[in-house]
Amino acid sequence: MVKFEGGLICVKDIQRSRRLYEELLGQTMLEDFGENIVYLGFALQEKTCWASFLDVAPVDIKAGRYDHELYFETEDLNGFIEKMKAYDVKIYQPIQVSSWGQRMIRFFDYDDHMIEVGESMDYLILNYIKQGHSVEETHEKYQFSIDYINNLLKR
Structure with missing residues (x-):
C-alpha cells in the first residue's frame, strides 16, 4: 500500500516564504531541515537544493501558474484579507463567490504558486x-x- 504524505513546492527564498505561510496563512511548522520546511500536508523546499536533488539547473525549475493551487479555509475571510494587505502578494482574483455561496480569494505567493483562501465550509x-x-x-x-x-x- 502506498500512503500519500503531502506535496512539496519549490521556493527561491525559504525564510521569506516561511513568514508568508506561517504568519499570513497560519501554518504550523512541523519540521525545519533548513532548506526544507514541513507543514501538515505540504512542504517548502529551497529551489537550489531541490535542483541539486534532481540534478538540474535551478533555472529549469519553474512554477506553473495555473496547474495547481494550495487551498486554505478560514472562518474570517474579511479579517484574512485585511491582514493580507501587509504582504507583498499578487492578487489573481479578488473575492469570488461560488455557486454554493462560499467566498474565496486567490493570489500568488512569492514564487508564483497559486493560493486560494476560502470561507470554511463547516x-x-x-x-x-x-x-x-x-x-x-x-x-x-x-x-x-x-x-x-x-x-x-x-x-
Missing part, C-alpha cells in the same frame, strides 16, 4: 442551519453527507 454549513434550514436542505445545498452534517452539529 462555518457555512453551521450558519446555514442557524438560519433555520434543515439538515436535508443543507445537504442539498452543500452536497456534504447527512452524516457529516449531523457529526458537525454534535461538535
